[in-house]
Amino acid sequence: MLLIGTDLVEIARIRKSMRNPLFCARILGKSEYEQLARRGFPAQSVAASFCAKEAFSKAVGTGLSGFCLREAELLRGPNGKPRLQLTGKAAHLAENMRFSVSVTHTAETAAATVVGWNEKSEMQISEERDVPEGRRILLNMLKPRGPESNKGCYGRLLCVCGSEGMAGAAAMSTLSALRCGTGIVETALPRSIYPIVASLAPEAVFTLLDASPGGDLADRDLESLDSALSRASACLVGCGLGKSPFARRTVSRVLQTADVPLVLDADGINIVSEHIDELKTVRAPLVLTPHPGEMARLLRTTPEEVQKNRELFARSFARDLGVILVLKGFETLVVSPQGKLYRNTTGNPGMAKGGSGDVLAGMIASFAAQGVDLFSAAAGAVYLHGLAGDRCAGTLSQCAMLPTDLIGKLPELFLELGR
């Protein structure tokens, strides 16, 4: 976009106005006033300044009432070249624009022409406007990896996930966390499923837990869990954990002791939904990632009611409990306790398969472990997870695509994001 404004003034008219001693102070900005004062306020130069202001007002299309005249100053560089210096409302009007000015005069008249153009090309502006919010969040939060960085720079995520019968949930959350760049992923799981998960995720390290003979978490394991938590920069609890006494004690221990960001998913949510006020006593920053069924358990209502009131319920839950809430499903919502809301635009029904949520939980937790603020970690992961889903649908079909395919798509997407 190109803007142009021009103005012509009788110098005699300005000379007359200058008989009022306040005239120059009223129309000239501070630097402009000082430059002209040093030259004894020549009337033709004051007239040129006046023209430049009027020409600028025509270029931006506001007229002289759109800003204070002192805010558009005509200054001269050491070589005499004029330029416009804009402050206040005038600078605001000129946002993202650059201006050039040219002035001239004869014995009777002074004139100025102002030309303005976009600092960024039309294409750049339209490209930026077209970048979806989720992608902007992702690009802001994913810093390029420094050449001398090491795994310690990318966080240590503790995943407390999996149980006999649901080893897959532990594997999928561990793998997706690894694929999102965390330095170390440590997964705490029942000893019986360790060989399965370790063979699927050889990069992870493991803490093995044994249920006591009564089916509860053994005292020895409480120590292992505490020690793993003390090493972690974030923790994910709940994917495929079940609701056994062992799972309940594990969730409660993590909630009570963690002071790093916590992602609570699946059975982590199901377990706290039985005594939801416990969430108010948790010191750690929290993200909860319920699907509508889990949200219904949290609110003691039905999934149908949740679906009818998604935004209202998500907002009030996040506010009342002081947590980030990710209400999953078509157009997943991410809401902060302060009322910030992200509505996702990616994803498709091909993701409506057991395991998609476990993949998402690992992604959010991975970003949180790398130090990304929890709202961005959640919104960025939700966007990326849906984008992976859309790509998978395009190549594998909504029918045949699998949650593990979402993890397989991540490298291609990170490459496109330049990370």
Ligand SMILES: NC(=O)C1=CN([C@@H]2O[C@H](COP(=O)(O)OP(=O)(O)OC[C@H]3O[C@@H](n4cnc5c(N)ncnc54)[C@H](OP(=O)(O)O)[C@@H]3O)[C@@H](O)[C@H]2O)[C@@H](O)CC1
């Ligand atoms: N391979 C593995 O190891 C896997 C392990 N997994 C692990 O399984 C555990 C149980 O988790 P889960 O989500 O499968 O069961 P659950 O909480 O009872 O939810 C179902 C209920 O919620 C409702 N509902 C759900 N979505 C809804 C929607 N969009 N919109 C509306 N309603 C919806 C649904 O209602 P319905 O439609 O049936 O009336 C039903 O009542 C958990 O630990 C998880 O991590 C799984 O991740 C799979 C892969």
Ligand SMILES: Nc1ncnc2c1ncn2[C@@H]1O[C@H](COP(=O)(O)OP(=O)(O)O)[C@@H](O)[C@H]1O
């Ligand atoms: N129709 C849909 N459109 C977009 N995303 C969907 C759709 N159905 C499911 N998903 C996404 O798939 C994931 C399912 O999570 P969840 O129900 O917890 O699965 P699971 O626990 O089986 O792993 C969520 O991220 C959800 O938003």
Ligand SMILES: [Mg+2]
């Ligand atoms: Mg789930």
